[in-house]
Amino acid sequence: MVLFYGSKEIVVYPSIRKSIYNRDFYFGFYCTANKEQAERCAIRYEKKGYVNKYNYIPNPALKYLKFERITDEWLDFIVACRVGKAHTYDIVEGPMVDDAIFNYVQDFVDGKITRVAFWELVKYNHPTYQISFHTISALDTLTFTGSETVYRNKNNS
Template identity: 65%
Template sequence: MVLYHGGKDVVEFPEIRKALYHKDFYFGFYCTKLPEQAKRWATRYGTSGVLNCYEYTPDNKLKYLVFDEMTEEWLDFIVHCRSGKSHTYDIVEGPMADDTIYNYIQNYIDGKISRAAFWELAKFSHPTHQISFHTISALDTLKYVGSEEVYGNKK
């Protein structure tokens, strides 16, 4: 399977970096099977970016968590991770909390909306996908195959 990572730079050797903010599935190297989504990641600041491509080969020795869709378990896991709590999975895959969903999740965490209100708002979101790699062994499942410069619509 081909996976894509959008960013500012060519990433021939993926790394797990601690960042200022916790992400959906905690700190990790994030990819997607949707090239258009990776292009949006790469150009989100209104400048050109890089679409990196990897061949992904799953390894059954690793510990996986897969969410096929947004579920109660998915929401609880994202709230857990975004609260700064780690997990023990090598690879986590599932829907992405895009900017809109992120705001709904933050409002839910902050107590501004109820769980029921979150689900009512979230049902109108478009399909997304992310797969995050959280250990060196997980990163070993990726083989860099190339990259290309991409351009956003913002000026």
Template identity: 65%
Template structure:
């Protein structure tokens, strides 16, 4: 299966980097099965970015968590990760909390909206997907294929 990673640079050797802010599935190396989503990631700062393509080969010996859709468990997991609570999964996969959904999650975390209100607001305009790699063993499932420039929306 092909996966894409949008970045400001070519990423031939993926890394797990600790960042200032916690992400949906905690710190990890994030990819997607949707090329257009990777283009948005790569060009999100208004500059030329790069779409890195990888061949992904699942390893049944790894510890996976997969969310097929947005569920109560998905929301609770994201809230936990964004609060800085780590997990023991090698790979986590599921829908992405895009910028709009991120604001709803933050409002839910801050107690500004109820769980019911979150679900009422949480409707994607397009499908999203993310798969995050949290250990070196998980990164070993990726084989770099190529990198190409991304200029914003695909033509």
């Protein structure tokens, strides 16, 4: 399987970085099978970026969690990760909280909206997809195969 990672730099050796905020599936290295999604990420903050390409070979010995679609379990897992609760999975795959859904998740985390209100707000949104790698063993399933330079233009700014 081919995966992509959009970045402002070429990333030959992926890493897991602890940051000042928690992500959907906690700290990890996040990829997508959707090249266009990676292109958008690569030029989100810069005029020039890179789409890094990796061959991904799953390792059945790793602990893996996959969400096929947004569900209550998916929402609860994201809320737990966003409030700083670590998990023990090597790889997590599933829908990504994009910019449209992010605020609804945060409002739910903050208690500003109910679970019912959350589902009503997101029912017409179609989140993008991600696969995240959370351990060194998980990163070992990726092999860098190259990168492509992408530029922001008036059509994708």
